[in-house]
Amino acid sequence: MIDLYVEGSPAVFKVAMMLEECGMEWAAHHLAVGEGAQHTPEFRAISPNGKVPAIVDHAPADGGEPLAMFESGAILTYLAEKTGRFLPAGLRDRATAMQWLFWQSSGLSPLSGQAIHFIRYAPEETRAYGQLRYIGEVKRHWQVLDGQLKGREWIAGEYSIADMGCYGWVNIYDRFADSIDEYQDLKRWHAAIAAREPVKRAYEKVMGAKRADGPFDESLFQRSMFGEAAASRMGALASPRG
Numbered sequence: 001m002i003d004l005y006v007e008g009s010p011a012v013f014k015v016a017m018m019l020e021e022c023g024m025e026w027a028a029h030h031l032a033v034g035e036g037a038q039h040t041p042e043f044r045a046i047s048p049n050g051k052v053p054a055i056v057d058h059a060p061a062d063g064g065e066p067l068a069m070f071e072s073g074a075i076l077t078y079l080a081e082k083t084g085r086f087l088p089a090g091l092r093d094r095a096t097a098m099q100w101l102f103w104q105s106s107g108l109s110p111l112s113g114q115a116i117h118f119i120r121y122a123p124e125e126t127r128a129y130g131q132l133r134y135i136g137e138v139k140r141h142w143q144v145l146d147g148q149l150k151g152r153e154w155i156a157g158e159y160s161i162a163d164m165g166c167y168g169w170v171n172i173y174d175r176f177a178d179s180i181d182e183y184q185d186l187k188r189w190h191a192a193i194a195a196r197e198p199v200k201r202a203y204e205k206v207m208g209a210k211r212a213d214g215p216f217d218e219s220l221f222q223r224s225m226f227g228e229a230a231a232s233r234m235g236a237l238a239s240p241r242g
């Protein structure tokens with residue numbers, strides 16, 4: 001049995017997809033990050049970085065104590081090794097899968113996250129350059145992935161954790177662009193993953209675990225997500241200077 005701590009966020013869906021693809025027994029626990037639930041000592045014991053996804057595997061392969069993990073790329077790799085699935089066995093495809101898994105962990109995902117920050121949360125006067133920089137980077141990453149998918153069904157030979165890792169942020173392309181029509185192979189790959197039943201189940205299960213949001217508290221959200229110091233710096237930037 002695996003506990004997965006969730007919000008409705010791309011990094012979480014990557015892991016939920018893998019759990020469903022492998023037919024594992026797992027439970028989704030909502031962690032309201034906009035209300036600061038990631039900062040409790042109980043959750044920090046599981047995820048010292050204070051972010052979701054995080055898992056607790058109650059039956060690790062060594063038969064020992066429950067194992068807690070954070071970082072979606074590491075969790076995907078752990079689950080692939082545990083199940084022997086969705087990571088190619090051959091040396092070259094495996095190297096390719098790991099390469100693209102790291103690429104999304106260090107590039108596609110955090111840069112997409114920064115783009116969202118400058119679209120939605122950053123003080124108005126900082127948004128134009130932030131959006132130019134990060135939406136530009138998101139599209140550059142789409143272009144690179146589109147290139148890898150030319151003449152290939154999947155990123156690394158067979159459907160793997162590299163595809164699952166990259167899918168989460170590409171799936172919300174409409175936050176960054178009207179369409180992905182100009183990235184033909186990315187578009188075809190995205191549609192093929194979206195049509196998979198385990199993927200649909202993963203999204204439903206995560207969203208089903210989310211409790212109804214209370215009234216949105218902007219100040220609590222800013223402090224929970226960006227920290228007291230950052231939130232007050234942003235507040236200072238956002239308020240008119242005397």
Ligand SMILES: N[C@@H](CCC(=O)N[C@@H](CS)C(=O)NCC(=O)O)C(=O)O
Binds near residue numbers: 052072224
């Ligand atoms: N590199 C991490 C990123 C995780 C991440 O950014 N999670 C967000 C999802 S909303 C989060 O928990 N944010 C809460 C916070 O930043 O306080 C991963 O891939 O697992």
